[in-house]
Amino acid sequence: MRRIFLLGLPLVLGACEGRHNWLASGGAEAIRVEQLFWVLVVGAAVIWTLVIGAAVYAHRRQVDPSLEKQARQFIIWGGAVIPTVVVCALLVWGLVILRDITTKEGDLTVRVDGERWWWRVIYESPEGDVVTANEIRLPVDNTALFKLTADDVIHSFWVPALGGKMDMIPGRETELTLTPVETGSWGGLCAEFCGGAHALMRFDAIVMEEAAFNDWLAHEASPAEVAQDDAGLGVFLDEGCGACHTIRGTEAVGPVGPDLTHLASRERLGAGIYDMTPDNMAAWITDTHEMKPDIDMPPYPNLDGARLDQLVAFLMSLD
Amino acid sequence: MRYESDKQPGPYGPPGDAPRLIGQGSIWIMAAAPTIWAVHFVASYVLAAVWCAKIGASLVTPAWIIAAMGLVCAALIVWLGVIAVRRYGGVFVIFEEITESSERGRDRFIGHVSLLLCILSVVAIGFTVIPGLILGSC
Numbered sequence: 001m002r003r004i005f006l007l008g009l010p011l012v013l014g015a016c017e018g019r020h021n022w023l024a025s026g027g028a029e030a031i032r033v034e035q036l037f038w039v040l041v042v043g044a045a046v047i048w049t050l051v052i053g054a055a056v057y058a059h060r061r062q063v064d065p066s067l068e069k070q071a072r073q074f075i076i077w078g079g080a081v082i083p084t085v086v087v088c089a090l091l092v093w094g095l096v097i098l099r100d101i102t103t104k105e106g107d108l109t110v111r112v113d114g115e116r117w118w119w120r121v122i123y124e125s126p127e128g129d130v131v132t133a134n135e136i137r138l139p140v141d142n143t144a145l146f147k148l149t150a151d152d153v154i155h156s157f158w159v160p161a162l163g164g165k166m167d168m169i170p171g172r173e174t175e176l177t178l179t180p181v182e183t184g185s186w187g188g189l190c191a192e193f194c195g196g197a198h199a200l201m202r203f204d205a206i207v208m209e210e211a212a213f214n215d216w217l218a219h220e221a222s223p224a225e226v227a228q229d230d231a232g233l234g235v236f237l238d239e240g241c242g243a244c245h246t247i248r249g250t251e252a253v254g255p256v257g258p259d260l261t262h263l264a265s266r267e268r269l270g271a272g273i274y275d276m277t278p279d280n281m282a283a284w285i286t287d288t289h290e291m292k293p294d295i296d297m298p299p300y301p302n303l304d305g306a307r308l309d310q311l312v313a314f315l316m317s318l319d
Numbered sequence: 320m321r322y323e324s325d326k327q328p329g330p331y332g333p334p335g336d337a338p339r340l341i342g343q344g345s346i347w348i349m350a351a352a353p354t355i356w357a358v359h360f361v362a363s364y365v366l367a368a369v370w371c372a373k374i375g376a377s378l379v380t381p382a383w384i385i386a387a388m389g390l391v392c393a394a395l396i397v398w399l400g401v402i403a404v405r406r407y408g409g410v411f412v413i414f415e416e417i418t419e420s421s422e423r424g425r426d427r428f429i430g431h432v433s434l435l436l437c438i439l440s441v442v443a444i445g446f447t448v449i450p451g452l453i454l455g456s457c
C-alpha cells in the first residue's frame with residue numbers, strides 16, 4: 001500500500017508543476033475553473049466521508065425498528081433532495097463559468113487556425129492583420145479574444161495554465177477568452193486527436209508586459225530584413241520552399257505551411273517541440289519526418305554542405 | 320400461476336369497460352413522463368440547432384421558447400403525477416413492500432414508479448432549460 005502510494009506520488013505531483021499545469025493560476029479564466037475544482041474535490045471528500053461514516057455507523061448499530069421513519073426521511077433528504085440541489089447548483093455554477101470564458105469582449109483579438117499539425121496565428125490590429133505561427137504572445141492583464149477555426153479536421157486549443165479549452169471546428173468559428181495575470185511562458189497544445197503528429201502539435205504561450213508585447217507585435221508586423229541577394233534566400237527559393245512558406249519582403253508567398261517571416265524570433269521550432277537551434281533547423285530540413293512524423297512538409301535529404309549551411313544561417317537570421 | 324384476486328374487479332371500474340390509456344391498470348403512465356422529457360429534449364435540440372444555423376448567433380429567443388415549452392411539459396407531468404396519486408394510489412415513499420399480487424397491488428406499484436419518474440422528468444427538463452437560459456449564445 002505504502003509503496004503504491006509512493007510510486008503514485010510523483011505522478012500526482014508531476015501534474016502540479018510546469019508549463020502545462022492547469023492549477024498554476026496563470027490566467028483569470030483558469031482561476032475560475034480552479035475554484036470550481038477545489039470546491040468539487042473538497043465537497044466530494046466531505047460527502048464521501050459522511051456516507052462511509054454513516055455506513056459504518058449503521059453497520060455497527062443494533063437495528064431499531066422504531067427509527068424506521070427517521071431513517072427513511074434521512075434517505076429521502078440525503079439521497080434524493082440534497083444531491084439534486086447540489087447537482088443543480090454545480091450545473092449553474094459550471095455554466096456561468098463557461099459563459100464567462102467564452103463570450104467576453106477582448107482587448108485584442110487573435111484568430112487561430114488549427115492545421116495539421118501546426119497553428120496559423122493572426123493578430124487583428126488597426127493597421128491590418130499580423131500573420132505568424134506556432135507561438136502566441138499575450139500582454140499581461142489584458143483579455144485576449146480567440147476566434148478559433150480549423151483547416152480540415154477538428155483540433156482543440158488549450159493552454160492549461162491560462163484557461164479553458166475550446167474545440168476548433170472546420171467551417172465554424174468558436175470563441176474563447178484568455179486573461180493572463182502574470183508574465184511567463186506556458187505550454188499550449190492540441191487537445192483533440194487529429195492524426196499522426198497530434199501529440200507534437202504544440203505551441204508556446206508567452207505572456208509579456210504590455211509595452212514589450214506592443215513592440216513585439218510591431219516587429220512581427222514588419223517584413224523580414226533580408227538582402228535580396230542573400231545566398232540562403234537563394235537556396236530557399238531554388239528548392240521551392242516558397243511554394244508553401246511565406247517570408248514577407250521576399251518572393252516567397254506560399255500559404256500552405258507556417259509563415260516564416262520572423263521564424264527565429266520564436267522560442268521553438270516545429271510547432272513548439274524543438275529548441276530553435278541551427279542543428280535542429282538543419283535536421284528539420286533534411287530529416288523532416290524523423291523530426292516530426294507524417295507532416296505535410298517533404299524532407300530535403302540531398303541538401304548538404306554549403307547550401308544547407310547557407311539555408312540554415314538564413315533561416316536563423318529571420319528574427 | 321393465477322390468484323383469486325386476479326379475477327376480482329379493480330377498484331376503478333368493472334373489467335370489460337373500454338380501458339383508458341392512462342388509468343385502470345394500464346402501464347402507459349409509467350412511460351409517459353420520461354417520454355415527455357425526451358420529446359422536449361429533442362425539440363429543444365432541434366430548435367437550437369436550426370435557430371443557430373439559420374437565424375442568428377443569439378440563443379436568447381429560443382432559450383425562452385425552450386423554457387416555455389419546458390413549463391408546459393412540466394405542467395403535463397404534474398398532471399400525470401396527480402393521476403398517479405389519485406387513480407393509482409401511488410405514494411412517494413412506500414413503507415411496506417408491495418408484494419400482494421392483485422390489481423390493487425399492481426396499481427399501487429405502477430403509481431409509485433410513475434410518481435418517481437414524474438419527479439425525475441421534471442428535474443431533467445429543468446436541466447435542459449437551465450443551460451439555454453444561462454449561456455444565451457450559440
Ligand SMILES: [Cu+2]
Binds near residue numbers: 114117154155192201
Ligand atoms: Cu490537432
